[in-house]
Amino acid sequence: TLFRTGQHIKKSRGVLRKAVRLRYAFIRDNTRCWPVRLLCRVLDVHPSGFYAWLQQPHSQREQANQMLTGQIKQFWLESGCVYGYRKIHLDLRDTGQQCGVNRVWRLMKRAGIKAQVGYRSPRARKGEDSIVAPDRLQRQFNPDAPDERWVTDITYIRTHEGWLYLAVVVDLFSRKVIGWSMQPRMTKEIVLNALLMALWRRNPQKAVLVHSDQGSQYTSYEWQSFLKSHGLEGSMSRRGNCHDNAVAESFFQLLKRERIKKKIYGTREEARSDIFDYIEMFYNSKRRHGSSDKMPPTEYENRYYRRLESV
Numbered sequence: 474t475l476f477r478t479g480q481h482i483k484k485s486r487g488v489l490r491k492a493v494r495l496r497y498a499f500i501r502d503n504t505r506c507w508p509v510r511l512l513c514r515v516l517d518v519h520p521s522g523f524y525a526w527l528q529q530p531h532s533q534r535e536q537a538n539q540m541l542t543g544q545i546k547q548f549w550l551e552s553g554c555v556y557g558y559r560k561i562h563l564d565l566r567d568t569g570q571q572c573g574v575n576r577v578w579r580l581m582k583r584a585g586i587k588a589q590v591g592y593r594s595p596r597a598r599k600g601e602d603s604i605v606a607p608d609r610l611q612r613q614f615n616p617d618a619p620d621e622r623w624v625t626d627i628t629y630i631r632t633h634e635g636w637l638y639l640a641v642v643v644d645l646f647s648r649k650v651i652g653w654s655m656q657p658r659m660t661k662e663i664v665l666n667a668l669l670m671a672l673w674r675r676n677p678q679k680a681v682l683v684h685s686d687q688g689s690q691y692t693s694y695e696w697q698s699f700l701k702s703h704g705l706e707g708s709m710s711r712r713g714n715c716h717d718n719a720v721a722e723s724f725f726q727l728l729k730r731e732r733i734k735k736k737i738y739g740t741r742e743e744a745r746s747d748i749f750d751y752i753e754m755f756y757n758s759k760r761r762h763g764s765s766d767k768m769p770p771t772e773y774e775n776r777y778y779r780r781l782e783s784v
Contacts, residue, residue, distance in 0.1 A: 493518060497526040541565075541572060542580050549586050557588040605692055609708035610684040614720050615764070619646045619774055620677040624684045625667060625691075626721035627659060628728075630748065632738040639748060640667040640690075642683075643721055644675075646777075648762050649770030650724065650752050651675055655745050664690045665699055672703060684708040686718050727756070 500512045500523055513520045548564040549556055556564070558578040565572060581587065616622045622645045630637045638659045642652035652671030656663045668683070683705045685691040691709065700707045710717030732751040738744035758771050765773040 493522070494526065497523050501527065538580060541570070541576075542584050544568075544570065545577060545580060546584065546586060549581075605687055606697075606707040606709045608684075608711055608717060609682055609706065610717070612717060612719070614645050616646050619644055619777065620675050620679075620681055621646065622682045622684065623651070623671060624718055624721045625652075625664065626686060626718055626725065627664065627688060627690065628725045629659070630733060630738065630744050632741050632744050634739075634741050637738075637741045637744045638663055640664045641721065641724060641752075642667050642671040643724055644770075645720060647765055647770040647773045648720065648724070649757050649774065653752060655741075655748065657741055659690070661690050661693050661695045664696060668699065668705075680704050680706050682706045682708055684710070684718060686710045687712050724756075727760075728752075 496516045496518050500509060500516065500518075503512060509523065510520055513523055544565060545561055548561045558581050559574060561581070562572070562574040562577045565577065610622060610624075613622070623642050624645060625640065625642045627638060627640045630639060635657060636659075638656055640654045640663045641650050643649065644651050651674050652667040652669070654663045654666035654670065656666075664685075683700060685708070687709050690696060697707060699705075728748070728751060732747060732755075738747070757769065759769050761767045761769055762773070768776070
């Protein structure tokens with residue numbers, strides 16, 4: 474007989490206490506072992522009801538869950554796979570979807586959807602004896618003219634060939650990237666090359682304040698000597714205080730959010746080309762900034778010089 478063993482007798486009693494649709498599901502899962510009619514008789518359901526359920530086995534709630542899971546996956550993919558259940562719940566709510574945050578969590582867990590953490594940062598190396606300058610910038614991020622205050626920083630981009638490091642110099646007046654350098658290693662040369670490009674492009678006629686963090690490249694003797702020999706005044710953030718160099722940090726956030734988007738480039742050359750395109754073809758010439766009257770950096774500077782000539 475069907476439930477001759479103790480295991481099946483125990484199992485059948487549990488199923489009999491469940492809703493009819495769960496009994497149907499039990500029958501479906503055991504049709505290879507037992508005839509449908511025998512299973513229906515033991516579980517006290519009619520075969521015609523089982524076959525009707527088989528055509529549409531999901532309840533309205535389950536169908537709604539499936540549709541909601543599809544929306545969740547769409548928002549998750551659009552976020553670059555970085556959103557967790559709380560942010561996806563906010564996205565759903567913005568579209569008018571009425572569901573609780575716990576339901577979103579359950580559906581994401583069931584579908585195996587979870588926020589992906591960023592890749593591990595490259596390990597910092599111990600620097601040489603450092604020269605630390607005072608914080609002369611003091612978070613004064615809005616000068617009255619170009620080439621009064623520059624900020625500089627370094628970030629890293631992941632490729633399948635390894636890390637690519639990017640150093641930039643930003644003019645605080647317009648937020649324009651006036652110097653940059655990319656190299657496979659984080660050396661003193663990368664920051665010196667970025668600053669050299671800025672000097673070549675701008676040719677400032679008076680001393681410029683150049684602000685950085687206390688990274689080993691900026692506290693090196695070579696950096697300090699370069700500043701002095703070119704008539705530049707050094708300034709450094711307080712240790713561990715990223716807000717002192719917020720504009721440079723903000724540029725890197727824009728770059729990674731608007732262009733890189735957590736992708737991993739195939740080669741360093743591919744990354745270099747894409748980052749060049751972002752800086753020179755989009756950010757400097759087209760991207761509007763709230764701090765620059767909604768103008769791109771180049772246009773904002775051009776307006777400044779036109780007004781200066783008309784005075």
